[in-house]
Amino acid sequence: MKKLRGVKQLIFDADDTLWENNIYFIRATENYLQLFDSQPEIKKRVAKRFNEIEKQVVTDLGCGSDSYNILLRKLHDEFQDKLTDRTGKNSVEEILEKFNLHREMPPPLFRGVSETLDEFAKRYELYALTKGKQDEQSDKFLRSGLRGFFREIHIVPEKNDKVYKKLIEEHAWVPKETCMIGNSPKSDINPALRCGMWAILIPYRHTWRLDLEEPMSGHPGYRTVASFPELLNLL
Numbered sequence: 001m002k003k004l005r006g007v008k009q010l011i012f013d014a015d016d017t018l019w020e021n022n023i024y025f026i027r028a029t030e031n032y033l034q035l036f037d038s039q040p041e042i043k044k045r046v047a048k049r050f051n052e053i054e055k056q057v058v059t060d061l062g063c064g065s066d067s068y069n070i071l072l073r074k075l076h077d078e079f080q081d082k083l084t085d086r087t088g089k090n091s092v093e094e095i096l097e098k099f100n101l102h103r104e105m106p107p108p109l110f111r112g113v114s115e116t117l118d119e120f121a122k123r124y125e126l127y128a129l130t131k132g133k134q135d136e137q138s139d140k141f142l143r144s145g146l147r148g149f150f151r152e153i154h155i156v157p158e159k160n161d162k163v164y165k166k167l168i169e170e171h172a173w174v175p176k177e178t179c180m181i182g183n184s185p186k187s188d189i190n191p192a193l194r195c196g197m198w199a200i201l202i203p204y205r206h207t208w209r210l211d212l213e214e215p216m217s218g219h220p221g222y223r224t225v226a227s228f229p230e231l232l233n234l235l
């Protein structure tokens with residue numbers, strides 16, 4: 001793999017790029033759907049409604065754990081009469097309690113993240129750009145032990161072309177000297193490429209459904225690596 005030339009600043013996504021995140025949401029959703037295992041037709045409806053309510057909640061309130069709590073409670077309001085005490089009429093609270101534990105713990109870093117950032121910090125200016133709520137995302141950075149690697153952490157409700165353009169303008173960056181790194185084609189890769197940056201996709205099998213789209217893999221600025229430490233082959 002040929003190294004990228006002339007890059008000065010690296011921007012990192014956080015969730016599911018530096019650390020695991022979506023897995024908690026997936027587990028809680030699976031736990032909820034399992035309550036309907038004995039009623040396959042209803043289970044299908046619950047799954048469909050989950051997707052619909054999720055879209056609505058994310059549009060209205062943004063993504064993150066608070067939104068997820070609201071989403072699951074709304075879903076449960078619609079379907080709790082299909083459950084009995086035995087099948088878990090009240091277990092939504094238990095499921096959410098378990099889900100919310102991840103907000104107190106250090107986010108589980110992917111293999112080699114600290115070491116790789118340590119190496120990059122010697123050669124590049126490092127920034128983070130993450131989507132979600134201010135307090136939740138900045139807390140995660142603090143608990144992760146990675147905060148010190150980054151000059152700035154930008155927390156935004158949505159990562160679109162406008163956000164990338166604004167970052168470029170505010171810092172007077174040359175887009176070709178800037179590289180975005182992340183797991184989401186929709187939020188990290190395609191908007192960065194459209195703004196003239198390099199973009200490196202680290203695909204992740206549990207990437208959030210709403211963060212997926214086809215990456216612009218034919219773009220000359222597009223690269224992909226299989227794991228975080230493999231970024232060192234390109235940078």
Ligand SMILES: [Mg+2]
Nearest residue numbers: 013015016183
């Ligand atoms: Mg991500």
